[in-house]
Amino acid sequence: MPYKSVPLFWRLKKPKYNLTGTKCTKCENVYFPPRNLCPACRRSGDIQELQLSGKGKILSYTIIRTPPEGFEHYVPYAVAIIRLDEGTNITGQVVGDIEKIRTGKRVRPVFRKMHEDGNDGLIHYGLKFELVD
Amino acid sequence: MRVAIVGAGCTKLGEHWMKSLRDLSTEAGALALKDAGIDGKKIQSLYIGNMSAGRFIGQEHLGALAVDQAGLNPIPATRCESACASGALAFRKAYLSILSGEYDIVMAGGAEKMTDIKGSGAIATLMGAGDQEWESSVGLTFVGLYAIMAKAYMEKYKLTRKELSLVPVKNHKHGLNNPYAQFNYEITTDDVLRSPIIADPLRLLDCSPITDGAAAVVLVSERIAKKFKNPIWILGSGQASDTLALHNRKSLTEIPATKIAARKAYEQAKVKPKDIDIAEVHDCFSIAEILAYEDLGFSERGKGKELLLKKDAMIGGRIPVNTDGGLKMGHPVGATGIKQIVEVVKQLRGEASNQVRNARVGLTHNIGGSGASCLVHILGRE
């Protein structure tokens, strides 16, 4: 994986680290990842920032055992599609006892190390999720 | 106006340590021209499908590379990219270029060289078909995306892990005599269930392999087609798009882009799903073939497994699917869509390695990403 530059992380810090999404005040649709154009209303939409709670439930998930570059140290790890309480979906890792993960279980966000760009590259942090109970 | 396919060729699929992308693309093009019985100088324009030569081998500008290597300068050359559906996209663009009236003889090809980088690099590159900022960044892989769909489908429709294994078992059986297959051996459901888990619930034998290969076809206008003895006609072509990220879809157990592309192709071809004699579908992972049965209208929603349990999708069945073994026998991503066309052309001419008796109408189904792009083509003989 090519080394990534600092501006990429600067640009994404609000959604990535604070879980800031967007909402179209015209159609009420919530978007995460944030969109700067509402695909439903297009140019007549009105996009505003929306702080998401990160709380939600697991729609489906997988346990990755053959990882891509940069994630070799973390296997096995769980990745789920999570339905956030605000009404939009996010893809995220679920940490903790992966044997206890089930569809429908509730999760909340936690701040964790994500991966490394090799031995001398950036160490990436971001949001993961943990089971609520 | 109608457009016909008059030549088709495919290289051996596999790990070609001694052949480069340029070697494979010229080899496939030459096979297609030989099959058509025409000289390369007759080709007026070329479209090449390729997903990610830039990351696989550091080479971009593939249109120029392909015509240069083939000695076809200065004809126009265009690279088409739609992830794993790049091949079918090149085919559709070639078809539309003839329909536009601009050309009479066009080549559509696809090529991918995936084994010059290590496996984990190939996995990361393939994930470029997903959402880099919001899927790849959390460590999700392509098989992971389909594993999430498989888990959702298995829970919703009570599909068992053993039933899901019937997809690769069938496709290995179908590919047994396929001369360009990466593998030529049969497997059992126990073999699938004993193979390593890649992304739960999907195992190694559920996955299409990492493959080098290329394929090409020659398309001609109706006027020119009369000079060829066995033209195969393009009856319908459909293409549709959907959200790039899987998490933005309303459902995890269907692929709407397939349904929309198929509806367009069926309407244009004036055929129904029951009229299809042979289908090449995008079985990149086992669950994808079951979703395809349903999205293409071969089966009711949630009942796709019945095509496997009743052997309907086998040779001799109601709707034989992936008669050459499908993507399980090699998935050189940018070439796959053309390779599917090659197999259907052979079936409709009666020249396939695993021939469906008296096949008249065939369908190809090529997906990009986790369903963000889909192309469906329907072909027929005279």
Ligand SMILES: [Zn+2]
């Ligand atoms: Zn809106």
